[in-house]
């Protein structure tokens with residue numbers, strides 16, 4: 001080659017290399033330009049790492065076949081012709097590598113090629129061009145011609161030597177640009193893309209593939225106590241990993257444990273990964289090498305990014321360094337995404353909570369809203385005070401209209417969770433087909449009308465309280481799912497595979513006799529025991545007749561104000577009638593009767609005639625059921641009529657035909673006490 005031709009050739013090669021944006025392109029162009037010029041078949045490019053004294057092949061032609069002669073992707077430099085060129089700081093060549101003392105002569109790929117000509121030139125930045133005044137070798141280019149000894153001349157050697165010096169700055173720029181462009185592209189993708197954790201990987205895949213050829217990627221998240229240490233595959237591309245299959249291996253002997261412990265990236269080549277228990281499983285899936293880069297979110301280990309290949313030795317130290325940087329950017333993206341996700345969830349939760357809270361506004365707040373002085377009610381109020389501050393599940397039972405919902409609200413208001421949501425679910429009011437999605441939410445597309453993701457009421461109640469009203473009406477197939485939530489505080493949305501964990505206090509109420517329901521097979525015994533941690537039975541109004549005047553006056557006041565009527569009093573006879581009635585609909589029925597009376601009343605006092613609604617629309621009064629109830633009802637009625645005077649001609653004892661002391665004894669036994677005096 002003549003000198004001016006040399007110059008022209010070098011100029012042409014340089015111009016071609018300057019077009020390269022990635023290392024792969026650089027390598028392809030080098031091959032295209034140089035091989036014809038030198039008349040050889042292969043131009044191989046190897047990056048050189050001085051610190052590890054190793055070469056990593058860049059050219060695809062050098063990476064295959066997956067040769068066991070290369071135990072790791074890093075080819076040890078010692079004794080190779082490449083190392084000799086690096087140490088000499090200039091190009092060297094051999095007419096026949098197989099007959100040379102260099103280590104490559106023993107390597108299977110080149111050994112099979114008898115009489116191979118090899119010319120190696122370092123790509124180096126000379127000492128005078130570097131601020132630290134020491135030369136640096138970035139890579140070596142190797143011209144190989146199998147089966148043709150003596151191909152290269154001294155002229156070729158000098159040409160390649162000069163080329164090595166000239167292209168060093170171009171290679172430096174390409175390496176730096178590749179890293180920068182990749183990271184910028186990934187960064188803008190993860191910042192600008194409307195992404196969720198699930199599609200994070202697929203969106204960076206095309207960029208990653210440009211710089212690191214690979215077959216699979218995975219985003220893995222660590223799980224801490226109480227369910228860990230373990231890990232969960234958030235998303236995975238290119239291979240179907242069965243998370244359950246991984247459970248057979250002990251965590252402490254797996255690669256994730258090492259990443260968690262060291263916080264350092266791992267390069268698994270196919271030969272050095274046998275120390276990890278799960279390597280046979282991944283090989284059975286066809287993954288023979290991998291890079292695992294730790295992800296740190298807000299200073300704590302989040303998990304790792306896994307990049308895998310079907311080939312052994314697929315990745316180099318440089319790939320690992322780049323993957324580590326990518327991992328760094330992903331960590332930020334994950335931090336942002338999870339913050340964004342939390343905000344979105346909170347927003348959803350707030351919006352939904354608002355709806356429920358608005359529904360509940362105006363609802364009574366605490367024990368004061370539970371009217372009644374009877375011993376039976378006072379017993380319930382005491383129980384409410386005892387259980388409210390705990391996190392215990394409460395099962396409130398009692399006939400319809402006895403105030404179960406009011407009691408649930410009181411427990412909530414008196415509990416430490418009063419500042420979090422109270423979410424009410426009326427299990428009887430929801431169509432059976434919707435209950436599951438109402439309770440547990442659904443994913444988009446879970447069923448025909450699921451056009452968007454919906455949070456379930458358990459999720460909305462996270463941190464707060466859920467009130468399952470009419471729990472006895474819950475379809476039997478959902479009872480099992482409810483039991484799971486009560487036991488593990490976790491569930492899946494309908495159509496979702498992700499397990500959601502919540503911290504919810506459960507209050508439940510029913511007017512169904514659950515013992516009977518269990519016998520009939522319509523209610524699960526195990527769910528009953530789980531709910532019945534703290535049973536709270538509310539007395540019927542019949543059992544606390546002495547509270548009737550008090551309640552009646554309370555409702556007169558309430559509806560007088562609401563309907564702007566001047567009613568303030570109840571006539572004695574009207575009160576007697578109210579006290580004598582049996583109230584199958586309990587307080588709710590009494591409330592409705594009084595409201596109707598207030599609406600129709602003409603003056604300031606409600607009269608018997610205005611108690612028109614008494615018992616209307618209800619089943620005919622069943623009357624007291626037991627002898628004791630009948631006795632109690634009769635005594636309370638008489639006491640009301642006599643204005644709670646016991647002794648004397650007009651007293652209740654006389655009217656009942658009893659001695660005063662006997663009446664007092666019976667009152668005590670039947671739990672009858674005089675309601676406090678109020679203006680009527």
Ligand SMILES: Nc1ncnc2c1ncn2[C@@H]1O[C@H](COP(=O)(O)OP(=O)(O)OP(=O)(O)O)[C@@H](O)[C@H]1O
Pocket residue numbers: 369370371372398399400401402403404405406407509510511587588591
């Ligand atoms: N002790 C009470 N003091 C004042 N109002 C009460 C009392 N108990 C119940 N009420 C009122 O009676 C009505 C019915 O109460 P609530 O809805 O709590 O009953 P429930 O037992 O949950 O009924 P159901 O089983 O039919 O759902 C409500 O308007 C409630 O405010």
